[in-house]
Structures are given as C-alpha cells and as structure tokens.
Amino acid sequence: MATPNELTAMRRAIAISAQGLGTTSPNPPVGCVILDRDGIPVGEGYHLRKGDHHAEVNALTAAGERAEGGTAVVTLEPCNHHGRTPPCRQALIDAKVSRVLMAVMDPTSRGEGGAVVLEQAGIEVERGVLEQEALLVLGPWLHSLRTGRPYITWAYSAGADEDDRDQVLAELRRTHDLVIRRDGTVEEGVPGSHGEDSFRVPLSLLGDEPGKALHALNESGARTVLIEGSSNEAAQLLADAVDRVIIDLPGTRPSFSLTGPGAESAVLDGFWLTDVKPSGSHVRLTAERATRDQ
Numbered sequence: 001m002a003t004p005n006e007l008t009a010m011r012r013a014i015a016i017s018a019q020g021l022g023t024t025s026p027n028p029p030v031g032c033v034i035l036d037r038d039g040i041p042v043g044e045g046y047h048l049r050k051g052d053h054h055a056e057v058n059a060l061t062a063a064g065e066r067a068e069g070g071t072a073v074v075t076l077e078p079c080n081h082h083g084r085t086p087p088c089r090q091a092l093i094d095a096k097v098s099r100v101l102m103a104v105m106d107p108t109s110r111g112e113g114g115a116v117v118l119e120q121a122g123i124e125v126e127r128g129v130l131e132q133e134a135l136l137v138l139g140p141w142l143h144s145l146r147t148g149r150p151y152i153t154w155a156y157s158a159g160a161d162e163d164d165r166d167q168v169l170a171e172l173r174r175t176h177d178l179v180i181r182r183d184g185t186v187e188e189g190v191p192g193s194h195g196e197d198s199f200r201v202p203l204s205l206l207g208d209e210p211g212k213a214l215h216a217l218n219e220s221g222a223r224t225v226l227i228e229g230s231s232n233e234a235a236q237l238l239a240d241a242v243d244r245v246i247i248d249l250p251g252t253r254p255s256f257s258l259t260g261p262g263a264e265s266a267v268l269d270g271f272w273l274t275d276v277k278p279s280g281s282h283v284r285l286t287a288e289r290a291t292r293d294q
Helices: 004-020 057-069 086-094 115-118 131-147 162-173 210-220 233-237
Strands: 029-036 039-046 071-076 097-105 124-125 151-157 178-180 186-188 224-228 240-248 272-281 282-289
Touching: 004 029, 004 039, 004 071, 004 097, 029 057, 039 057, 057 071, 057 086, 071 131, 086 115, 097 115, 097 131, 115 124, 124 210, 124 233, 131 151, 151 162, 210 233
Parallel strands: 071 097, 097 124, 151 224, 151 240, 178 224
Antiparallel strands: 029 039, 029 071, 178 186, 240 282, 272 282
16 A cells, blocks of 8 residues: 555656646656655656656656665556657666556556566556546546547637637647647647657648548647637537537626626536636636546
8 A cells, every 4th residue: 555655756746747748649648756765755757758758767867776675656557668768667677666656557558568567577566546636637648548539628718808818828728739729720739849750730720520620630649639719610610529618707796787698607518517716807617528438
C-alpha cells in the first residue's frame, strides 16, 4: 500500500504532467517523481513532446545516483517498447530502483507490459495508485484511444461580448493540440509545440461530413481539439462528437429582472455540469457529456 509520502509524490507527478497538455500528442502527458531510500523526493520530470525524453528518464536524470534503492512514482505504466526513445521500464531497471508506483495502466503497452517486466526484474510494483486523480490529465488521451477520435471541447461566451473573451480562450488553446477558430480554420494550439514529424495540422477546412472531419483530425495526431465560438459551424458539424462544453456567462446584479428568453444556462441536453466558478466578470460553466465514449 502506498505511503503518505508516496501519495504526495503521485499528486505532484499528476500536477507536473499537466504541463505537457497540448504538446505531447500523440503521446500521453505523463509525470514522474523519484523518491530516495528514505522516501524523500530527489528528482522529477514530465514528458514534453514526442521524440523528447519520457517522464521517467527526465526524473531519473534529475535524481542521479540517489534513485538507486528508491521509488519511482509515475502517472502511467512505463512503456515497454523501443520507439523514438528506449523503453522507460529499462531505464528504471538500470537505475536500480526498488519500487515503482503507477496510477494508470497503458493500453498501448507492448508484449507483457512494462509493469510485468519490472516485476520480472525483481522490482516491487503497485498499480492503480490515485488512478481517478491521474485521469484528470490522462483521461482525454485514453478517450482518444478508445474512440479513435480526439477529445473535443467546445468553448464559447453566452453573452454578446464573445470577441472580448479571446484572452480567456488563449489559456484553453495552449492545453489543446488543435484549435478550430470561428472562421473554420484549423491551427495548432501552440504553434510549433509538437514533436517534429509526429503531428500535422489539417491543411484544408473540415468540409460538411462529420466522419471525414473526425478522421482528418485524428490522422493529424491530435488527441484534443478545441472549437471556439458559439456560432462556429464546426460545433454544429461535430455536435454529436463534442465531449465537453465550456461556457462563460455574463455576471448579473444580485437581483436581476428577466424580460424575455434570457435565462440562458446554455448547457446542452445530454451534458452534466462538472464545474461552476467565477471568471473575471463572468461565471464559467463546464459540462461533460453524460455518456462519453461515443
């Protein structure tokens, strides 16, 4: 069973893994923390983009010799195959860690899987540590694997000042692989942020067939897509594939008369609220599709 220090380390690994959102695709955003023999954190790392070192290697590099006999705490099962980088399970074996804790098992793992190979090397392995918390970051990546299409978020303002909310949308853009702007153009969330030859932006508009549009988005290597604006035609085209809606509602006075249809919560049927919080002069609603794997 994970110790309090190990649980703290896993939550730290989850937190730093989020810094890879919007750049790691098609790879997953992963974080890792190394504890020494006494359970003291001595190194951490996360995966930034495909082709760069994975989280475990970055954390082990930071820890150096202090990793020997220690514990690796990682948000996703260490990979078990040679790709652009060597398998992370071998890096952990070579570093002579004695224990590995992982939150989420990797459905793309080759052969017996990284966890099994670690156990065969005499390393103690614990699976499923804070899995639900780790899914806050890894969930969209796993969703994309299961469905064969990116996780799609539609963000807009319910008020008339949508163009004035671009600064707010900029924060969302940087955590998504692709952004579909109001005029239908498709661009990288953070230009040039993905690995070389591992990600490409669709050159043409998405057309009028949802299946072809989803295929083009998936073939780009994107795991997450942001649709901007309430009047964006892509939102109508991909309506059945939208997984999350983020809506900014204008603030009101404590007592406010409604003189027409006005009382727009703007949450679509089939979605359920997961977060409500103030955002400047607005209230931000986040809603997710009740049945996500479609």
